[in-house]
Amino acid sequence: xxxTAIVPTETPPATGGFYILYRIVHQCPPTLESxxxxxxxxxxxxAAELGPEKHWSWQFGVSTFSKAKKARDLARxxxxxxxxxxxxxxxxxxxVLGAPILIVKTGGSSHFxxxxxxxxxxxxxxxxxxx
Amino acid sequence: VIVMSKTFEIWETRSNNLVGAYATxxxxxxxxxxxxxxxxxxxxETWTLLSESDDEAIEYIADSTxxxxxxxxxxxxxxxxx
Numbered sequence: 001x002x003x004t005a006i007v008p009t010e011t012p013p014a015t016g017g018f019y020i021l022y023r024i025v026h027q028c029p030p031t032l033e034s035x036x037x038x039x040x041x042x043x044x045x046x047a048a049e050l051g052p053e054k055h056w057s058w059q060f061g062v063s064t065f066s067k068a069k070k071a072r073d074l075a076r077x078x079x080x081x082x083x084x085x086x087x088x089x090x091x092x093x094x095x096v097l098g099a100p101i102l103i104v105k106t107g108g109s110s111h112f113x114x115x116x117x118x119x120x121x122x123x124x125x126x127x128x129x130x131x
Numbered sequence: 132v133i134v135m136s137k138t139f140e141i142w143e144t145r146s147n148n149l150v151g152a153y154a155t156x157x158x159x160x161x162x163x164x165x166x167x168x169x170x171x172x173x174x175x176e177t178w179t180l181l182s183e184s185d186d187e188a189i190e191y192i193a194d195s196t197x198x199x200x201x202x203x204x205x206x207x208x209x210x211x212x213x
Contacts, residue, residue, distance in 0.1 A: 023147070024147045025147060026147065034147075036146050037146065037148065038143050038146050038148050038150070040146075041143075041145055041146040043143060043145070043146065043174075043177070044166070044169070044170040044173075044174040045170075046150075046162075046166065047162075047165040047166050047168065047169035047170070048165075048169075049161070049162065049165035050150075050151065050162050050165060050166065053151075054150060054151045054162070057148070057149065057150070057151075058150075061148060061149075062148065063147060063148040063149045069187075070187070073187060073189060074189060077181075077189040077191075078144075078179075081191050083144065083179050083181075083191060083194060084144030084145075084177065084179060084194070085142060085144050085147055085179070086147050106149070106152075107140065107149045107151070107152040108138050108140055108149075108152040108183065109138070109183075111149060111152070113149075
């Protein structure tokens with residue numbers, strides 16, 4: 001994207017052959033729409049000044065956390081203040097080997113972008129709870 | 132003396148995706164201004180800016196039109212940039 005390669009530098013911890021990641025969603029159970037990128041959601045492209053990483057995330061990234069607490073804290077905080085993020089946490093088990101999903105470290109603490117077809121990501125969903 | 136540091140994040144709340152993480156509030160607001168200049172206020176309508184401290188406390192800073200107004204209010208003046 002715009003001539004800049006995103007090189008994976010960190011992977012989330014794996015347990016029992018799976019990467020376990022947590023995504024804030026608007027509904028339980030999640031649907032294909034729960035795993036849309038900003039681009040797929042029809043949101044405006046980032047201005048050039050935002051740089052290639054944010055453009056890449058807009059185009060390909062689906063936000064998740066490797067720490068359940070981080071996802072839960074953020075969703076609860078949003079619910080308390082009515083800041084608009086989803087009120088549910090979907091747990092994803094992504095096979096370490098063979099999943100057609102790329103996991104890329106972006107953003108802050110324990111945040112990872114998933115890159116893959118929404119159907120493939122939805123197939124890794126195992127649980128969903130309200131915060 | 133323990134000095135707490137903060138990180139700043141902009142979230143897009145319709146898709147539940149992170150727009151970006153920043154070391155300073157000013158850097159985040161600069162991106163908001165760039166997005167406003169490119170696409171207008173509608174482009175940040177679903178953005179929320181928050182901070183997170185080392186102890187994982189999350190604080191609201193601004194969202195939607197309030198975020199747009201804050202970003203413009205904090206724009207460096209022409210004189211300061213000269």
